[in-house]
Amino acid sequence: MSLFSSEPYNLDIPDGDITYYEDFLSKEEALHFYNILYKETPWQQDDITVFGKTYAQPRLTALYGNNGKPYSYSNITMHPLEFTFALSEIKKRVEAVTGIIFSTCLLNLYRDGNDSNGWHSDNEKELGKNPAIASVSLGAPRAFKLRYKKDHSINKKLVLDSGSLLLMKGATQECWQHTVPKTAKKVMPRINLTFRIVK
Numbered sequence: 784m785s786l787f788s789s790e791p792y793n794l795d796i797p798d799g800d801i802t803y804y805e806d807f808l809s810k811e812e813a814l815h816f817y818n819i820l821y822k823e824t825p826w827q828q829d830d831i832t833v834f835g836k837t838y839a840q841p842r843l844t845a846l847y848g849n850n851g852k853p854y855s856y857s858n859i860t861m862h863p864l865e866f867t868f869a870l871s872e873i874k875k876r877v878e879a880v881t882g883i884i885f886s887t888c889l890l891n892l893y894r895d896g897n898d899s900n901g902w903h904s905d906n907e908k909e910l911g912k913n914p915a916i917a918s919v920s921l922g923a924p925r926a927f928k929l930r931y932k933k934d935h936s937i938n939k940k941l942v943l944d945s946g947s948l949l950l951m952k953g954a955t956q957e958c959w960q961h962t963v964p965k966t967a968k969k970v971m972p973r974i975n976l977t978f979r980i981v982k
């Protein structure tokens with residue numbers, strides 16, 4: 784954290800609980816972890832099936848966990864790898880700030896502005912009701928949009944900066960969807976880590 788680190792910021796939204804910690808990691812720490820994770824991660828590109836249509840996921844992913852439990856979404860089942868030293872360090876930091884102990888981390892690599900993550904909620908049944916999801920961003924800043932399921936005109940846009948932590952809790956996954964849209968801007972790669980509790 785820098786001397787001028789900003790306070791955690793609570794989004795003012797109905798039926799959700801979202802906190803943004805802009806300076807969760809310093810810019811130097813974020814770059815350090817970005818470089819390690821970019822190189823050490825066995826990035827994979829899976830085919831996903833959404834509404835009966837199959838296509839290559841527009842980003843690369845990897846799954847890590849400490850309870851051996853697989854995680855399934857969009858007709859893909861991923862089996863967790865053992866946490867690496869770098870991921871364990873980040874996990875400890877996330878747990879210290881949030882007070883929540885996570886079992887699993889899904890990594891996303893957005894190679895450029897053409898990579899994205901479509902509108903979804905993280906509401907898989909193995910996450911249980913009102914799951915807490917802690918999302919760490921490293922590398923290029925990217926837009927992160929949220930919309931209220933009942934009324935899409937209620938929405939929010941954040942830019943998730945390198946070293947930031949976004950914590951989603953409570954009814955957020957039940958009542959909101961989120962997306963990382965494509966961008967026409969020339970952007971460098973971004974790594975996102977979502978810590979979850981897989982039951």
Ligand SMILES: O=C(O)CCC(=O)C(=O)O
Pocket residue numbers: 889891900905918927943961963975977
């Ligand atoms: O990349 C992000 O910021 C979001 C990732 C995400 O929504 C997910 O993996 O479920």
Ligand SMILES: [Fe+2]
Pocket residue numbers: 903904905961
């Ligand atoms: Fe998500």
